[in-house]
Amino acid sequence: MNETDVRIHVYDVTMATGRPPLAAEIAKHFGATRDEATSTLQRLAEGRVLVLQSDGEILMAAPFSAVVTPFAVRAGGVSYFANCIWDALGIPVMLNRDGGIETSCGDCGHAMTIRIESGSVHGDGVIHFALQARQWWNDIVFT
Amino acid sequence: MLYFRSEEHVDRWCKAWRLERGAVMTLDQGWRLASAWFDDRRNPAWRRKTIDEIESVFGSIGLTSQFWSLR
Numbered sequence: 462m463n464e465t466d467v468r469i470h471v472y473d474v475t476m477a478t479g480r481p482p483l484a485a486e487i488a489k490h491f492g493a494t495r496d497e498a499t500s501t502l503q504r505l506a507e508g509r510v511l512v513l514q515s516d517g518e519i520l521m522a523a524p525f526s527a528v529v530t531p532f533a534v535r536a537g538g539v540s541y542f543a544n545c546i547w548d549a550l551g552i553p554v555m556l557n558r559d560g561g562i563e564t565s566c567g568d569c570g571h572a573m574t575i576r577i578e579s580g581s582v583h584g585d586g587v588i589h590f591a592l593q594a595r596q597w598w599n600d601i602v603f604t
Numbered sequence: 605m606l607y608f609r610s611e612e613h614v615d616r617w618c619k620a621w622r623l624e625r626g627a628v629m630t631l632d633q634g635w636r637l638a639s640a641w642f643d644d645r646r647n648p649a650w651r652r653k654t655i656d657e658i659e660s661v662f663g664s665i666g667l668t669s670q671f672w673s674l675r
């Protein structure tokens with residue numbers, strides 16, 4: 462299994478279904494063992510293409526999250542979770558579709574909605590980057 | 605990267621977490637950043653951006669302060 466084929470498959474599945482595939486599903490798709498799939502995912506993570514959970518499954522295939530987050534995105538009839546507000550905006554970009562983002566204020570939890578229509582964004586909040594760019598990969602989950 | 609109702613809420617969050625205030629941008633700036641950043645990772649030729657390319661993306665929407673430097 463090579464990294465490029467697995468990366469393309471991961472994004473094909475994620476964009477079509479809203480969730481990254483499990484290692485066992487990747488293995489089945491390529492007719493490989495789960496260990497082979499896990500090793501390939503690990504190499505992609507070492508190259509910072511993916512972020513993995515402690516059990517080796519995908520946590521992040523940016524901009525998509527494999528787990529529930531406060532950034533729910535709906536586009537093209539599919540529901541997704543994003544890793545952060547930047548990634549939430551990135552999902553309609555990657556899909557080249559209009560969409561909506563359901564999130565909440567990071568401070569007070571107030572529900573907030575963002576709409577992307579015909580290439581324009583509509584919403585009334587602000588985005589905060591807590592860490593300087595050079596620090597992002599020190600702890601990508603916090604970032 | 606979180607979303608807030610206003611800069612006042614950003615300041616409250618920073619105080620609660622005992623963090624220095626980072627960089628705040630408008631939603632429109634964030635949209636332009638996402639539009640410049642994300643491309644189709646299903647393309648076989650896709651690769652991670654180089655530092656020069658990342659700084660070029662940041663610069664294209666006016667993010668040129670030390671906060672955005674990768675060096």
